[in-house]
Amino acid sequence: MHDFIFPFxxxxxxxxxxxxxxxxxxxxxNLQSNDSLPSIRRLAETLQVSRNTTLTAYEQLVAEGYxxxxxxxxxxxxxxxxxxxxxxxxxLLPSNVKQVPPAIEIDFRAGAVDQAHFxxxxxxxxxxxxxxxxxxxxxxxxxxxxxxxEQLVQYLLQARGVKCEADNIIVGSGTQQMLLxxxxxxKHDFASVIVEDPGxxxxxxxxxxxxxxxxxxxxxxxxxxxxxxxxxxxxxxYVTPSHHFPYxxxxxxxxxxxxxxxxxxxxxxxxxxxxxxxxxYAQQPFPALASIDHSRVIYIGTFSKSFLPxxxxxxxxxxxxxxxxxxxxxxxxxxxxxxxxxxxxxxxxKNGEWxxxxxxxxxxxxxxxxxxxxxxxxxxxxNITILGEHSGxxxxxxxxxxxxxxxxxxxxxxxxxxxxxxxxxFLEHLTAEPILQLGFSKLEMEDIKDGVxxxxxxxxxxxxxx
Amino acid sequence: MHDFIFPFxxxxxxxxxxxxxxxxxxxxxNLQSNDSLPSIRRLAETLQVSRNTTLTAYEQLVAEGYxxxxxxxxxxxxxxxxxxxxxxxxxLLPSNVKQVPPAIEIDFRAGAVDQAHFxxxxxxxxxxxxxxxxxxxxxxxxxxxxxxxEQLVQYLLQARGVKCEADNIIVGSGTQQMLLxxxxxxKHDFASVIVEDPGxxxxxxxxxxxxxxxxxxxxxxxxxxxxxxxxxxxxxxYVTPSHHFPYxxxxxxxxxxxxxxxxxxxxxxxxxxxxxxxxxYAQQPFPALASIDHSRVIYIGTFSKSFLPxxxxxxxxxxxxxxxxxxxxxxxxxxxxxxxxxxxxxxxxKNGEWxxxxxxxxxxxxxxxxxxxxxxxxxxxxNITILGEHSGxxxxxxxxxxxxxxxxxxxxxxxxxxxxxxxxxFLEHLTAEPILQLGFSKLEMEDIKDGVxxxxxxxxxxxxxx
Numbered sequence: 001m002h003d004f005i006f007p008f009x010x011x012x013x014x015x016x017x018x019x020x021x022x023x024x025x026x027x028x029x030n031l032q033s034n035d036s037l038p039s040i041r042r043l044a045e046t047l048q049v050s051r052n053t054t055l056t057a058y059e060q061l062v063a064e065g066y067x068x069x070x071x072x073x074x075x076x077x078x079x080x081x082x083x084x085x086x087x088x089x090x091x092l093l094p095s096n097v098k099q100v101p102p103a104i105e106i107d108f109r110a111g112a113v114d115q116a117h118f119x120x121x122x123x124x125x126x127x128x129x130x131x132x133x134x135x136x137x138x139x140x141x142x143x144x145x146x147x148x149x150e151q152l153v154q155y156l157l158q159a160r161g162v163k164c165e166a167d168n169i170i171v172g173s174g175t176q177q178m179l180l181x182x183x184x185x186x187k188h189d190f191a192s193v194i195v196e197d198p199g200x201x202x203x204x205x206x207x208x209x210x211x212x213x214x215x216x217x218x219x220x221x222x223x224x225x226x227x228x229x230x231x232x233x234x235x236x237x238y239v240t241p242s243h244h245f246p247y248x249x250x251x252x253x254x255x256x257x258x259x260x261x262x263x264x265x266x267x268x269x270x271x272x273x274x275x276x277x278x279x280x281y282a283q284q285p286f287p288a289l290a291s292i293d294h295s296r297v298i299y300i301g302t303f304s305k306s307f308l309p310x311x312x313x314x315x316x317x318x319x320x321x322x323x324x325x326x327x328x329x330x331x332x333x334x335x336x337x338x339x340x341x342x343x344x345x346x347x348x349x350k351n352g353e354w355x356x357x358x359x360x361x362x363x364x365x366x367x368x369x370x371x372x373x374x375x376x377x378x379x380x381x382x383n384i385t386i387l388g389e390h391s392g393x394x395x396x397x398x399x400x401x402x403x404x405x406x407x408x409x410x411x412x413x414x415x416x417x418x419x420x421x422x423x424x425x426f427l428e429h430l431t432a433e434p435i436l437q438l439g440f441s442k443l444e445m446e447d448i449k450d451g452v453x454x455x456x457x458x459x460x461x462x463x464x465x466x
Numbered sequence: 467m468h469d470f471i472f473p474f475x476x477x478x479x480x481x482x483x484x485x486x487x488x489x490x491x492x493x494x495x496n497l498q499s500n501d502s503l504p505s506i507r508r509l510a511e512t513l514q515v516s517r518n519t520t521l522t523a524y525e526q527l528v529a530e531g532y533x534x535x536x537x538x539x540x541x542x543x544x545x546x547x548x549x550x551x552x553x554x555x556x557x558l559l560p561s562n563v564k565q566v567p568p569a570i571e572i573d574f575r576a577g578a579v580d581q582a583h584f585x586x587x588x589x590x591x592x593x594x595x596x597x598x599x600x601x602x603x604x605x606x607x608x609x610x611x612x613x614x615x616e617q618l619v620q621y622l623l624q625a626r627g628v629k630c631e632a633d634n635i636i637v638g639s640g641t642q643q644m645l646l647x648x649x650x651x652x653k654h655d656f657a658s659v660i661v662e663d664p665g666x667x668x669x670x671x672x673x674x675x676x677x678x679x680x681x682x683x684x685x686x687x688x689x690x691x692x693x694x695x696x697x698x699x700x701x702x703x704y705v706t707p708s709h710h711f712p713y714x715x716x717x718x719x720x721x722x723x724x725x726x727x728x729x730x731x732x733x734x735x736x737x738x739x740x741x742x743x744x745x746x747y748a749q750q751p752f753p754a755l756a757s758i759d760h761s762r763v764i765y766i767g768t769f770s771k772s773f774l775p776x777x778x779x780x781x782x783x784x785x786x787x788x789x790x791x792x793x794x795x796x797x798x799x800x801x802x803x804x805x806x807x808x809x810x811x812x813x814x815x816k817n818g819e820w821x822x823x824x825x826x827x828x829x830x831x832x833x834x835x836x837x838x839x840x841x842x843x844x845x846x847x848x849n850i851t852i853l854g855e856h857s858g859x860x861x862x863x864x865x866x867x868x869x870x871x872x873x874x875x876x877x878x879x880x881x882x883x884x885x886x887x888x889x890x891x892f893l894e895h896l897t898a899e900p901i902l903q904l905g906f907s908k909l910e911m912e913d914i915k916d917g918v919x920x921x922x923x924x925x926x927x928x929x930x931x932x
Contacts, residue, residue, distance in 0.1 A: 016750070019750075059748075059749060060749045060750055063716075063748065063749045063752070064718060064719050064749075064752050064753075065718030065719035065720050065721070066719055078719075078720065079720075080719065080720065080723065109604065111604060111605040112603055112604040112605070113603050113604075114603075115600065115603040118597075118603070120597060120598075123597070124594055124597065127593065128590055131584075131586060131589070131590065132586075134581065135776070136774070136776045137578055137579050137580075137581040137584070137774065137775075137776070137908060138575065138577060138578040138579075138775065138776070138908070139577040139578070139770070139775045139776070140775075140776055173639050173778070173802045173803070174799075174800050174802065176798065176799045176800060177643070177799075177802055180646075184675050201798045202798045202799065202800070204798070205795075205796070205797070205798040205799065206799075209650050209795065250529075252530060252531025253530050253531035253532055253544075253546065254531045254544065254545070254546065255531070257546065282525075282529065283525060283526045283529045283530075284482070284485075284526055286529070286530050287530075304605070304800075308602070308603065308806075309603075309604060309605040309606075309800070309805075310601070310602045310603070310604070310605070310606055310804060310805035310806050311804050311805075311806060312639070312800070312801070312802060312803065312804050312805070329671075329675065330671070331671070332642065332667045332668045332670070332671040333640075333642045333643075333668065333671065333672075334640050334642060334668070334770075334775070334778070335778070336639045336640065336643055336778060336802055337639070337778065337804075338776060338777050338778050338803075338804045338807060339775075339776035339777075339778070340774075340776050340777060340807075341804060341806075442603060442604070
């Protein structure tokens, strides 16, 4: 029989400290299997605590299996193997201090939205109301909140020309997640998928994770080489028809018809990624591919560009032929997107705030886009070609220079400006001249101007040098 | 050359109506390929609108490829194939009216949380602040917001005994989603996985989607039959050690040691689903399996039970051996959980609100649990056995009757009470007597009492009948 004296700290309840001390003694082998422990009364007296305190500590140790009570005989240590945490302790040390990168003052990042014009008040109001709905306190509807789907049905019809029922809509938390889930349904019938080259990396990685082979459909600055479709093996096509990523070209109605016809001929599907069609500056947004034929098109939309990437809210419209299989395969899954955000967005849309927000942002982004293009032309003149300036939240800048993409990015960084590469988007058909991506959504006019001026200094390509 | 007269409505801009009318005429074949269109001036005069209006309409049609301008010659209809929306129109009709189920007054649903004691004020306050952070307006950190991960590191150490670095934590939007993603990393090394029988359906479906074979580990009311582990083929084990789903038993330290030892011997991994360990009523929560050996355990936690299922916030702690591969395979993925909720939860935790919330809810749920058990014992006496009453947000009720689970559920429904089956959780080892699941988290005391009284009437099993 042992007696124990512990110093108590004030930070945790005493019973917990007793429990922890005894547990440590057992785990470290100071108390051996079948050793007897002091009685509850005795331990209470030694440690000058109440019996209730020692009893609670013993009960916890009994419940976890460290010790056992044998009635009047008292408490004993159980037989335990020594397999406790010993390994890998070193891995818990703080990782090495990383090298500090140069300070970036102006970041032409594309994955962001304007913060200054966010409808904070309206969104807060609806968010606070959503927290009082009963729906917020249960697991939501597995494929999306009905209130949001109703609004999406109307929005898709009015803004994108897509006719669908609420039942065909699956709410998700992002394009990659939805493509990944969709892949489970499609991979049994399709071994490969045609992707745009250049094109969106997130989509490619989703397809690859599901084991799809990728076939590259070359896209030029003028658009996709659709005449090559007939030579391809795959019957599945992933495209960004309203705003090609990254070139920014839009498919004409003729091109849309060609691919719909192709899908019918090969008995395949088209996955239409309609990620930012709201922001088209020269004309109204074009109707979606899914508005032409919704039996062959899987439509994917998102609130990441048009509203807020951080709310992780997106949706897809499945053709009838896939819907049943999808719902069956994911019958035990909870939905992925916050139901609070879904309910808030539903109220936001229902009250017309959504339409107002899109109109306002289209104007703001149009101004920013025009200003960026103007600044670039002023600074660089004929040394660059600007691509994709009619829609979306970024432009591409093709530089007629000998330097590599990498060199241009690095010299920009030295001047405190971050610009982004496009070469990772190319599978096979890399362009000869470097093309950089410049997003502007989160930048103020002032920053756009400063940023471009810094770039001119960094690259020493000002139009005066021509 | 045609002339057009349209009646205008007041609902949409006139240019849009002109665009829509011409588009419809082209699509329906009323305007044929290469037909010439009236000039901008002429159309403006016929329709009595400004030239700017007709110009805008034509520009949109040109941009979408319906018509072309040929300089001074004017505008012409382009060559289009007739593949427009004709099929499947019938599928767009509203689906048949469904049969109305009887009104449920008291729902013993487990997938819910208490609404009355939700910390609405504090949560709102932190949520509103999160909306002003710059982090909320960009795509978040792909594997979770650093601010949240810091808090989780502390919480896991203090409450679950798990030592980890922020870098090892992956934030996700739910257990099934995380298991699915994890499956992509594990399936190359593991062809099958051992799952508890009975056990959690969502986990099984995730594994099946990734092509894993399932091996059933029988779990009895007293706990898992761990001695059978040595006979199994798989080297991967999915368990709920702190609160077995659905039986509610907890693994002792000996049992935990056995499975850790097993994982070492077979060079495998244990996936620990720690979904509601916060709510343990008789003792303090037991330390997690991952606190014993974090090199063999993939730890999965969630805010769905302890906070709110609708915010879709969960996390896993990956052993070093898997971390790199995970981050590589999902390098192009955005995270799945709302960064607004992540940032809000981080502030909520940092300010001590989280600990307060858990303490408060543990007390409230303990009272509800005790009351439900008391009511059940009073009404049914020896006709039932109650399982899992020491933790979690539901109990199991085993009925010593001849009726089937289905019959019991249906007769309860006739009395306005919804109770849930457990048979779907069983793979091979279904029990002889029916076991029902009764969740109580969202119910008031009054409802619990009424609900149990109604069940007594429905099942005619009151303890007086003994």
